[in-house]
Amino acid sequence: MKNTVSKTENLLPFPVISAAVNGDTTAMCVILKHYEGYIAKLCTRTLKDDAGNLYSFVDEEMRNRLQVRLITRTLAFRIG
Numbered sequence: 070m071k072n073t074v075s076k077t078e079n080l081l082p083f084p085v086i087s088a089a090v091n092g093d094t095t096a097m098c099v100i101l102k103h104y105e106g107y108i109a110k111l112c113t114r115t116l117k118d119d120a121g122n123l124y125s126f127v128d129e130e131m132r133n134r135l136q137v138r139l140i141t142r143t144l145a146f147r148i149g
Contacts, residue, residue, distance in 0.1 A: 090146050100143060101136060108135045 081103055088096035112131040116124045 086143075086146070087148055089143050090148055092144070097140060097143065101139065104139060108132055108139075111135065 081100060085096050085099050089100050109127050109132065112128045112135065113125055114128050116126060118124065
């Protein structure tokens, strides 16, 4: 059975990207919110305690670094 979800449903609208490139903080927050789950997935780490139990947690330092990287790359993006 084929996936019926269109690829364009997960894309950010061009006006949002354009506004973020021009320094609009609200648009930048929309971009950060859009990638929030993906960044959290990339930053998930597994910790094993002394009893052998496994715990998953989000590495906040790595999350902050990726968010800053996303912001700087978005501001450096050139349209046209």
